[in-house]
Amino acid sequence: MPMEEGLKRYLVQRVLSIIPTFFGVVILIFVISRILPGNIAIEVLGPHATAAQIQQFNSRFGLDQPLYVQMLNFFVNLFQGNLGISYQTNSSVIGDLETRFPATLELTTAAMIIATVLGVLIGTVSATSKRKFVDPASRLFSLYGVSLPEWWTGLLLQLGLAFGLGLFPPTGRFDYQSLSPPFHITGLYVVDSILTLNWPAFTDSLWHLALPAFVLSLGAMAQIARMTRSSLIEQLSKDYVTFQKENGLPDRIIVYKYMLKSGFSSVLTIIGLTYAFLLGGDFLVESVFAWPGMGLYAVQALVFKDYNAIVGVVIVIGLSFIIVNFAVDLLYAYLDPRVRLRRG
Numbered sequence: 001m002p003m004e005e006g007l008k009r010y011l012v013q014r015v016l017s018i019i020p021t022f023f024g025v026v027i028l029i030f031v032i033s034r035i036l037p038g039n040i041a042i043e044v045l046g047p048h049a050t051a052a053q054i055q056q057f058n059s060r061f062g063l064d065q066p067l068y069v070q071m072l073n074f075f076v077n078l079f080q081g082n083l084g085i086s087y088q089t090n091s092s093v094i095g096d097l098e099t100r101f102p103a104t105l106e107l108t109t110a111a112m113i114i115a116t117v118l119g120v121l122i123g124t125v126s127a128t129s130k131r132k133f134v135d136p137a138s139r140l141f142s143l144y145g146v147s148l149p150e151w152w153t154g155l156l157l158q159l160g161l162a163f164g165l166g167l168f169p170p171t172g173r174f175d176y177q178s179l180s181p182p183f184h185i186t187g188l189y190v191v192d193s194i195l196t197l198n199w200p201a202f203t204d205s206l207w208h209l210a211l212p213a214f215v216l217s218l219g220a221m222a223q224i225a226r227m228t229r230s231s232l233i234e235q236l237s238k239d240y241v242t243f244q245k246e247n248g249l250p251d252r253i254i255v256y257k258y259m260l261k262s263g264f265s266s267v268l269t270i271i272g273l274t275y276a277f278l279l280g281g282d283f284l285v286e287s288v289f290a291w292p293g294m295g296l297y298a299v300q301a302l303v304f305k306d307y308n309a310i311v312g313v314v315i316v317i318g319l320s321f322i323i324v325n326f327a328v329d330l331l332y333a334y335l336d337p338r339v340r341l342r343r344g
Contacts, residue, residue: 018322025318026078026311030071033307040087040305061085074311083315084308088300093312096297101316102187103173104286104293108278110190110213115220116271120260122221123228123267127236128255138225145222151284154215158288161211168211171290175204212289216282220274227270231263238262272328279324280317 041057042049049057058064061084062073077084083093126138162170174181174189182192182201190209193202232255235241244254286295294313301309 015326018326021322022318026075026315027071029311029314029318030074031067033310034067034070040307078315083312086301086309086312087306088304088309093308096309097294097312097316098187100292100294100297103291104279104282104295106188106190107209107213107216107286107291107293108275108282109188110209111216111278111282112220112271112275114213115217115224115274118217119221119224120228120267123225124232124255124260126225127229127232128251138229142222142226145218145225149284150215150219151288153218154212154285154288157211157215169208173205173208173292174201175208179204212285212291215288216278216285220271220278223270223274224267227267228260228263231266232259235259235263268331269328272324272331276321276324279320280314 041054045053086093086096122138158170161167182189182198183196185192185195189205193205283295283299286293287299298313
């Protein structure tokens with residue numbers, strides 16, 4: 001019972017901390033978007049727009065009102081589920097985000113699956129292998145993964161594997177000319193293809209997803225590998241590991257059943273933070289591979305100075321980051337009762 005009460009208090013504290021964080025992010029990005037240099041009316045109407053046309057545009061979208069009035073109107077519309085009209089697409093920002101967010105979610109999730117599986121494996125092998133060249137090789141890979149920018153790696157792989165060898169499609173999410181996309185259920189093409197048993201669409205979706213997901217996973221994979229390696233090296237000096245080795249327990253069981261479980265809390269934190277970061281930080285990868293997700297939409301909105309689209313994207317990114325961090329905190333508290341007891 002005390003542990004359950006501690007967990008409830010911990011949940012309440014975390015939920016209450018989310019509310020001011022969310023509103024702080026929204027207010028900050030709203031103000032920043034409004035003070036960006038440039039005139040959105042001229043961007044939309046063109047450089048030859050007359051003063052009357054500019055005034056009419058500003059009046060239509062409320063841009064001629066004081067900033068605090070614009071912010072108040074924005075929050076009123078936000079609570080009604082309305083983020084306004086995108087100036088570049090001339091459609092609802094909510095509708096644009098509903099169309100593009102599943103593509104970003106699919107790309108990011110695939111990248112994190114690759115990064116987690118390979119990162120934990122590389123870090124584990126690096127920390128426990130008795131071969132001298134394995135650890136330096138893994139550390140060199142980690143250094144490469146966190147140093148080289150993803151757009152540069154993406155361009156190299158795109159030129160070599162896509163344009164050069166033709167192993168992967170160079171851009172896009174699906175071959176719309178030859179196939180019909182899977183029936184919309186979740187918006188995730190791979191998942192929808194499985195649910196509808198549409199195997200040609202599944203194969204094509206996976207084929208388009210593989211290269212950008214791998215490129216996006218490299219930085220996260222390097223961080224997870226480094227954290228896994230350091231966590232396991234720390235576990236190697238613990239008494240329970242020495243005791244199990246002295247009793248003849250196989251190394252594989254010691255590493256994967258006990259050491260990895262004991263040292264996984266810090267790795268879990270990195271996985272959660274990285275996943276949340278990638279949900280809002282894959283702009284360059286989406287731009288390189290012309291992936292029709294939220295990142296590419298945000299880049300176009302920034303170029304076009306599309307206030308409503310910029311704010312909408314940041315709100316989705318902020319909510320995603322908050323939700324992922326909240327889920328990681330809950331899982332962390334579940335795995336380590338000391339966290340909820342200490343904070344409760």
